[in-house]
Amino acid sequence: MKRGIFEGIKIVEFAAIAAGPLIGQHLAIHGATSVHVESYKRPDGFRQNYPPYKDDKPGLNRSGAFTICNNDKYGVTLNLKSKEALEVSKKLIAWADIVIENFTPGTLDKLGMGYEHMKPYNPDIIWLSSCNQGQTGPHAFHPGFGSHLSSLCGFTYMTGYQDRYPCILYGPYVDHIGVGYGVIAAALALEHRRRTGEGQYVDLAQYEVGNQFMLPALLEYTVNNRIVERDGNRHSFAAPHNTFRCKGEDRWCVIAVFKDEEWKKLAKCMGREELISDPRFATISARKANEEALDKEVEKWTSQLDPYEVFHTLQKKGVQAGVVQTMKDLFENDPQLKHRGMWAPTQHTEVGLVHAEGAPFAFSKTPFKVRKAAPMIGEDNELVFKQFLGIPKGEYDRLVKEGVIA
Amino acid sequence: MEQGKQKLLKDCRVLDFTNEMGFLCGKILGDMGADVIKIEKPGGDESRNLGSFYKDEPDPEKNLYWFSYNHNKRGITLDIETETGKDILRKLVKDTDILIETFPPGYLKKLGLDYKALSKINPALIMTSITPFGQTGPYKDYKGSDLILTAMSGFMSVLGDSDKPPVRPTLPQSYMWIGMHAAEGTLMAYYYRGMTGEGQQVDVSGQAGVTWAASIAPSFYDYNKVVPRRSGCFLTGRSITGAIMRAVYPCKDGFVTYIIYGGPAGIRTNQKLTEWMDSKGMCPDFIKNKDWAKFDIATVTQEEIDKLEAVYGAFFLTLTKDEFFQGCLDKDMLGYPVMTAKEIMDDEQLKARGMWKEVVHDDLGGAKITYPQFFTVFNTLACGFWRRAPRIGEHNEEVYGEMGLTKNDLLRLKKANVI
Numbered sequence: 001m002k003r004g005i006f007e008g009i010k011i012v013e014f015a016a017i018a019a020g021p022l023i024g025q026h027l028a029i030h031g032a033t034s035v036h037v038e039s040y041k042r043p044d045g046f047r048q049n050y051p052p053y054k055d056d057k058p059g060l061n062r063s064g065a066f067t068i069c070n071n072d073k074y075g076v077t078l079n080l081k082s083k084e085a086l087e088v089s090k091k092l093i094a095w096a097d098i099v100i101e102n103f104t105p106g107t108l109d110k111l112g113m114g115y116e117h118m119k120p121y122n123p124d125i126i127w128l129s130s131c132n133q134g135q136t137g138p139h140a141f142h143p144g145f146g147s148h149l150s151s152l153c154g155f156t157y158m159t160g161y162q163d164r165y166p167c168i169l170y171g172p173y174v175d176h177i178g179v180g181y182g183v184i185a186a187a188l189a190l191e192h193r194r195r196t197g198e199g200q201y202v203d204l205a206q207y208e209v210g211n212q213f214m215l216p217a218l219l220e221y222t223v224n225n226r227i228v229e230r231d232g233n234r235h236s237f238a239a240p241h242n243t244f245r246c247k248g249e250d251r252w253c254v255i256a257v258f259k260d261e262e263w264k265k266l267a268k269c270m271g272r273e274e275l276i277s278d279p280r281f282a283t284i285s286a287r288k289a290n291e292e293a294l295d296k297e298v299e300k301w302t303s304q305l306d307p308y309e310v311f312h313t314l315q316k317k318g319v320q321a322g323v324v325q326t327m328k329d330l331f332e333n334d335p336q337l338k339h340r341g342m343w344a345p346t347q348h349t350e351v352g353l354v355h356a357e358g359a360p361f362a363f364s365k366t367p368f369k370v371r372k373a374a375p376m377i378g379e380d381n382e383l384v385f386k387q388f389l390g391i392p393k394g395e396y397d398r399l400v401k402e403g404v405i406a
Numbered sequence: 407m408e409q410g411k412q413k414l415l416k417d418c419r420v421l422d423f424t425n426e427m428g429f430l431c432g433k434i435l436g437d438m439g440a441d442v443i444k445i446e447k448p449g450g451d452e453s454r455n456l457g458s459f460y461k462d463e464p465d466p467e468k469n470l471y472w473f474s475y476n477h478n479k480r481g482i483t484l485d486i487e488t489e490t491g492k493d494i495l496r497k498l499v500k501d502t503d504i505l506i507e508t509f510p511p512g513y514l515k516k517l518g519l520d521y522k523a524l525s526k527i528n529p530a531l532i533m534t535s536i537t538p539f540g541q542t543g544p545y546k547d548y549k550g551s552d553l554i555l556t557a558m559s560g561f562m563s564v565l566g567d568s569d570k571p572p573v574r575p576t577l578p579q580s581y582m583w584i585g586m587h588a589a590e591g592t593l594m595a596y597y598y599r600g601m602t603g604e605g606q607q608v609d610v611s612g613q614a615g616v617t618w619a620a621s622i623a624p625s626f627y628d629y630n631k632v633v634p635r636r637s638g639c640f641l642t643g644r645s646i647t648g649a650i651m652r653a654v655y656p657c658k659d660g661f662v663t664y665i666i667y668g669g670p671a672g673i674r675t676n677q678k679l680t681e682w683m684d685s686k687g688m689c690p691d692f693i694k695n696k697d698w699a700k701f702d703i704a705t706v707t708q709e710e711i712d713k714l715e716a717v718y719g720a721f722f723l724t725l726t727k728d729e730f731f732q733g734c735l736d737k738d739m740l741g742y743p744v745m746t747a748k749e750i751m752d753d754e755q756l757k758a759r760g761m762w763k764e765v766v767h768d769d770l771g772g773a774k775i776t777y778p779q780f781f782t783v784f785n786t787l788a789c790g791f792w793r794r795a796p797r798i799g800e801h802n803e804e805v806y807g808e809m810g811l812t813k814n815d816l817l818r819l820k821k822a823n824v825i
Contacts, residue, residue, distance in 0.1 A: 005598045049669040049703055052629040056646045058704055064625030137758040142735050143671055151663035152742035154750055159575045165639045166661055166744055168653045170564040171621030180586040185782050187593035188438060192414050192787060194600050201785040211778045213582040215474035216457050221747035222776045223460055230576045241553060243571040252572055254557040315548040322554035324572050326563045327627040327634055339543035342614055355628050360614035361591030364607040366598060
């Protein structure tokens with residue numbers, strides 16, 4: 001096997017929750033060495049304020065949310081508010097190729113460890129700041145979480161039904177867009193450094209990468225002065241295009257028919273060939289005009305069947321269909337994800353067997369590899385501070401005793 | 407703000423054979439300066455008919471979805487099913503760094519143009535292949551539009567009201583996830599090629615890509631065999647008691663997002679809201695007397711949450727979205743209004759950051775359209791809006807000319823329906 005893409009690249013993360021740490025994880029499972037910094041005083045928020053905890057027992061090392069964002073990393077504790085933390089931070093930054101941080105803008109500057117403070121200790125460092133609204137501008141210093149920001153970005157407004165409140169997009173949706181663009185920015189900055197030796201400062205605003213996922217709605221407003229409204233599962237040019245109830249408790253399938261040919265195939269699969277010539281459904285315009293009646297006919301059929309039966313029957317005939325897969329289905333009932341090695345088994349020191357979420361892209365020469373599970377808090381202090389940074393034993397012991405490595 | 411910055415990818419040539427599933431990938435490379443050539447079949451891509459149109463004129467040259475994700479690309483037409491077309495592609499590939507495609511698995515192999523064949527012509531080629539489920543595996547030949555991928559990825563299972571069927575976001579999101587992930591994989595392969603000289607194939611699965619939109623939901627099943635369910639405008643999974651927290655409240659002129667959180671930021675926000683309501687005479691004693699420092703979101707009961715949310719809901723009804731937004735900004739509270747495209751375009755932060763660029767569309771008689779012009783700010787690398795999306799075959803002469811084809815050659819190709 002070839003070397004990992006980022007083998008030899010060293011990352012230090014002054015980052016917590018999802019947006020920063022997941023960037024580090026994507027780089028780590030492709031070969032980078034990533035050190036996640038937190039402290040006993042301020043553990044990563046995912047360790048203590050967010051279930052799931054293994055067996056519902058809270059504990060700093062029992063968080064599934066922390067694990068899913070921090071696999072394949074080394075975990076250290078450094079109390080940034082202690083007097084000597086700055087000196088240790090300098091050593092970490094001097095050691096690293098990339099710094100990832102997602103504090104509220106200004107926080108690291110106040111500690112004397114912002115980009116400008118630290119650059120002299122590693123002039124070609126790649127420094128990736130990921131925050132809500134950017135490092136500059138009137139709202140730069142406003143703290144925020146992705147679950148709120150997803151509403152500011154316009155996503156919440158467009159999810160659900162018009163006669164209901166808008167629905168949230170489950171979690172900190174826009175954080176994860178920031179993760180993807182963060183990986184993109186890191187790869188670009190590394191390529192630039194490879195060519196020129198020059199480092200980079202990246203000011204990634206999750207709000208702004210969110211705009212990228214909203215472009216058609218933004219243009220619809222600027223060009224046609226129209227706001228895209230939430231409309232359930234409807235699609236202007238497709239019918240049926242919806243979720244349909246299936247056999248079983250809260251089981252659903254989806255069916256999307258764009259062309260008349262597909263509609264004919266669907267009607268045949270349903271054993272309802274008479275519907276093909278039914279004037280209410282014969283053309284896309286007719287189906288759109290009679291969509292509720294159409295959906296009822298389709299659901300009469302799907303509600304008798306397991307969602308996977310609908311999925312396979314229709315896909316084999318060339319009709320687009322799917323199962324509303326649950327999280328259980330992703331792990332237990334999806335041979336495709338299994339084939340791709342989506343859930344990589346790994347051993348967590350306290351929790352035992354856990355699964356890392358794999359990359360959605362597979363390289364022909366450099367597959368991803370999860371070498372270790374997410375660390376317990378401070379699990380790798382000795383390894384990182386003594387071996388990676390070369391801090392002598394006596395000094396290390398003193399730093400622990402004096403509450404710096406803590 | 408991009409003055410003096412360099413286009414990192416200016417010498418990188420990209421052939422973009424994607425449909426809507428992959429548009430964003432090429433756009434991202436184009437934003438960083440790559441020479442992205444969007445290749446359509448003669449007559450234009452079907453994807454020019456998606457979504458809505460400039461001034462509602464249904465013309466493939468006026469499609470807003472196309473404008474959104476194909477700017478920063480040149481455009482040519484080429485029928486790679488003809489022998490001449492294949493030859494032209496093989497010639498193009500010699501000087502190409504990256505090829506992105508969304509054909510069904512096996513299609514290019516049938517034409518003798520798969521990664522194996524093309525990498526013989528150019529061993530350093532990076533080929534990014536984007537499909538709904540991946541190049542291999544039991545579902546490889548299945549189709550997947552946005553609705554299908556949102557469902558199969560698991561994301562839809564956590565979207566929608568609990569008493570209604572699951573929903574997708576009305577503005578399709580899966581293609582964005584897939585295009586973004588494709589750009590990640592492509593640029594990682596590009597960096598690896600820089601280090602080693604070797605190209606490779608990047609096999610992007612749309613389904614797996616959208617799974618990442620479901621945030622930490624998989625960990626509930628992995629850790630405790632718990633299956634997260636859709637819960638409308640409520641956050642689930644934040645409390646081991648099963649309590650759920652409202653994340654969307656109606657206000658005077660729309661909706662706002664406020665969430666009862668724990669942790670340092672949550673506690674500060676809870677305290678600030680208490681003070682804000684109190685200053686308006688709208689804070690009952692049971693909230694005023696609460697010791698927020700001791701508030702633990704992970705063990706809070708639904709009863710306590712409901713009592714708090716009833717009071718907050720009444721307070722938010724007295725505010726406009728804008729008043730709520732200003733209050734949160736001034737008081738350093740967590741919370742944002744539920745904005746529409748209009749409000750995003752008016753937002754003072756994005757304006758101050760220089761997000762918007764008014765682009766003159768010579769192809770629309772000089773009409774102006776405003777676009778976001780960067781995805782991220784780099785201190786020395788340029789990320790910007792360089793050219794509007796191409797018309798069908800707009801750069802045939804230019805691109806084929808660069809290959810050494812003459813005007814007569816082009817005329818012949820056009821007559822043979824190759825371009």
